[in-house]
Amino acid sequence: MTLAEGVWHQIFSFEHYGELLALVRNSLIVGAALGLVGGLAGVFVIMRDLPFAVHGISELSFAGASAALLLGVNIVGGSIVGSLLAAGAIGVLGARARDRNSAIGILMPFGLGLGVLFLALYKGRAANKFGLLTGQIVAVDTPQMTWLLGTSALVLVVLAVIWRPLTFAGADPDVAAARGVPVRGLSFVFMIMLGLTVALSVQVVGALLVLTLVVTPAAAAARVTASPVLLPLLSVVFAVLSIEGGILLALGSSLPISPYVTTISFTIYALCRAAGAYRTRRWGHRRTVPQPA
Amino acid sequence: MISLRDAELSYGARVVWQGLDLDVRPGEFLAVLGPNGSGKTSFVRALLGRQPLSAGTLTVLGGPPREAGRHLGYVPQQAELPAQALLRARDLVRFGIDGHRFGPRLRTGAVRRRVGEILASVGATAYADVPLGMLSGGERQRVRIGQALATDPRILLCDEPLLSLDLNHQRAVTELVDARRRSHGTSVVFVTHEINPVLGLVDRVLYLAPGGHRIGTPEEVLTSESLSRLYGTRVDVIRVQGRVVVVGAPDGPAAPPHHTHETAHGVVRQTETEEVHP
Numbered sequence: 001m002t003l004a005e006g007v008w009h010q011i012f013s014f015e016h017y018g019e020l021l022a023l024v025r026n027s028l029i030v031g032a033a034l035g036l037v038g039g040l041a042g043v044f045v046i047m048r049d050l051p052f053a054v055h056g057i058s059e060l061s062f063a064g065a066s067a068a069l070l071l072g073v074n075i076v077g078g079s080i081v082g083s084l085l086a087a088g089a090i091g092v093l094g095a096r097a098r099d100r101n102s103a104i105g106i107l108m109p110f111g112l113g114l115g116v117l118f119l120a121l122y123k124g125r126a127a128n129k130f131g132l133l134t135g136q137i138v139a140v141d142t143p144q145m146t147w148l149l150g151t152s153a154l155v156l157v158v159l160a161v162i163w164r165p166l167t168f169a170g171a172d173p174d175v176a177a178a179r180g181v182p183v184r185g186l187s188f189v190f191m192i193m194l195g196l197t198v199a200l201s202v203q204v205v206g207a208l209l210v211l212t213l214v215v216t217p218a219a220a221a222a223r224v225t226a227s228p229v230l231l232p233l234l235s236v237v238f239a240v241l242s243i244e245g246g247i248l249l250a251l252g253s254s255l256p257i258s259p260y261v262t263t264i265s266f267t268i269y270a271l272c273r274a275a276g277a278y279r280t281r282r283w284g285h286r287r288t289v290p291q292p293a
Numbered sequence: 294m295i296s297l298r299d300a301e302l303s304y305g306a307r308v309v310w311q312g313l314d315l316d317v318r319p320g321e322f323l324a325v326l327g328p329n330g331s332g333k334t335s336f337v338r339a340l341l342g343r344q345p346l347s348a349g350t351l352t353v354l355g356g357p358p359r360e361a362g363r364h365l366g367y368v369p370q371q372a373e374l375p376a377q378a379l380l381r382a383r384d385l386v387r388f389g390i391d392g393h394r395f396g397p398r399l400r401t402g403a404v405r406r407r408v409g410e411i412l413a414s415v416g417a418t419a420y421a422d423v424p425l426g427m428l429s430g431g432e433r434q435r436v437r438i439g440q441a442l443a444t445d446p447r448i449l450l451c452d453e454p455l456l457s458l459d460l461n462h463q464r465a466v467t468e469l470v471d472a473r474r475r476s477h478g479t480s481v482v483f484v485t486h487e488i489n490p491v492l493g494l495v496d497r498v499l500y501l502a503p504g505g506h507r508i509g510t511p512e513e514v515l516t517s518e519s520l521s522r523l524y525g526t527r528v529d530v531i532r533v534q535g536r537v538v539v540v541g542a543p544d545g546p547a548a549p550p551h552h553t554h555e556t557a558h559g560v561v562r563q564t565e566t567e568e569v570h571p
Binding site: 047163165168172173178181226227280 | 341343359362363365367369372374375376377378379380381384385388389391392393394395396397398422424427440
């Protein structure tokens with residue numbers, strides 16, 4: 001066997017696929033829920049220009065999860081606590097975009113540093129440590145799954161209730177405020193929902209790659225549509241495709257799941273971007289006067 | 294419709310305006326003029342209930358301004374919207390109808406039809422499905438007016454709606470506003486620093502200046518004598534070919550750097566110019 005074949009076999013291997021599939025049933029269910037939540041939250045992340053906040057929250061979530069690992073308590077719970085602290089702090093400290101970005105820039109290394117500290121102190125399996133950063137598939141046991149699904153359901157319900165005013169407040173804050181929409185309150189509530197979403201994603205794709213579920217699918221969808229119905233729908237489809245596809249491809253191999261997820265998600269974005277360029281040209285031609293984008 | 298009594302607004306020690314008594318009648322077209330920093334935007338924010346008065350009273354439709362939000366159509370100053378690539382003209386108008394409601398959207402047919410009617414009434418049907426980021430300033434402003442009219446407002450509050458529009462679009466926008474006022478008796482509060490595009494429509498003018506304010510018809514307020522007194526320096530008001538040109542009015546104390554963009558006719562911008570081009 002040549003080196004290339006060996007590497008290929010490491011990346012793609014489908015021996016004993018049926019038996020393996022049964023092992024990741026929980027992960028597939030959680031993945032679907034995660035795609036749904038991440039795809040929907042991502043729409044607002046794009047609309048409100050929050051990708052950096054997502055990254056910041058995920059580092060704090062990582063710190064929370066590794067603290068939980070060290071203390072031997074529920075990792076999902078630890079991850080959620082870390083996320084919520086970060087999301088709350090960002091929501092309070094940075095109402096304006098400029099303040100927000102520096103608040104995140106300050107929180108993020110602190111969170112990562114704490115996480116590294118807790119992991120260094122932890123004496124258990126190394127795979128657990130690595131998994132928090134880069135994702136894992138078989139890690140989801142049944143009690144964890146209950147946590148993950150319950151949290152997803154909560155985020156979904158809250159998003160469904162605040163969807164309309166949240167869109168209004170994000171897209172057109174001046175008029176929304178004039179119409180009595182609680183712009184600041186909504187933005188805080190959304191940060192909390194985002195915190196929960198990130199905590200969920202950390203469990204599957206790892207802290208470093210949360211953006212691939214919460215930002216990339218929505219950004220890809222935004223390239224091809226501006227319809228308020230199609231945009232969240234496509235975003236969810238892309239997110240679910242990326243994560244389920246990633247799990248299924250990663251199954252036979254000995255590698256972490258995240259490179260599969262990120263590659264699918266990035267490929268979808270690249271395709272949408274190409275399609276979007278065509279769409280822009282079509283509408284661009286409608287103009288009689290050239291207009292800077 | 295709107296009633297101010299001895300109203301004062303100040304930020305800390307700096308009084309923006311004071312002693313303001315004003316009643317806006319149904320169907321009246323009130324233009325709010327004044328140099329930068331004279332409190333035009335604060336006036337708008339006060340009417341919207343987002344800026345409390347420091348003294349005096351303000352009622353909108355007989356109650357506190359916050360409660361009137363539903364009956365108030367608001368056209369904000371043009372600004373880049375945070376997500377204008379993700380928003381079509383149609384969606385912006387729709388926000389005006391039910392964007393403030395919580396919960397999922399039920400029964401959308403009637404709302405969709407209404408959005409279609411509004412877009413048609415402001416002449417925006419052709420670009421209803423184009424993302425806002427790809428519209429020109431004038432097109433976007435039409436959509437904005439549509440959004441403001443979507444709730445059948447009794448008061449229309451426009452903050453510099455003509456800024457950076459060419460003459461054709463200026464005319465289109467003012468005609469839309471005026472048509473609404475005539476057909477529904479909607480009161481119009483129109484903040485602008487360029488009176489000429491609306492001179493023929495204005496019933497009264499509220500002129501805010503660092504040294505005080507004046508309220509009256511354009512003929513009463515826009516005179517050399519009255520503006521000279523407001524500014525405390527010599528100001529000449531010249532009327533040429535049905536237009537008003539103000540010469541010598543100094544800019545406000547907190548004015549940002551002068552950005553002179555002349556209108557297409559080469560007519561000098563009102564109230565902020567030191568020189569006149571013929």
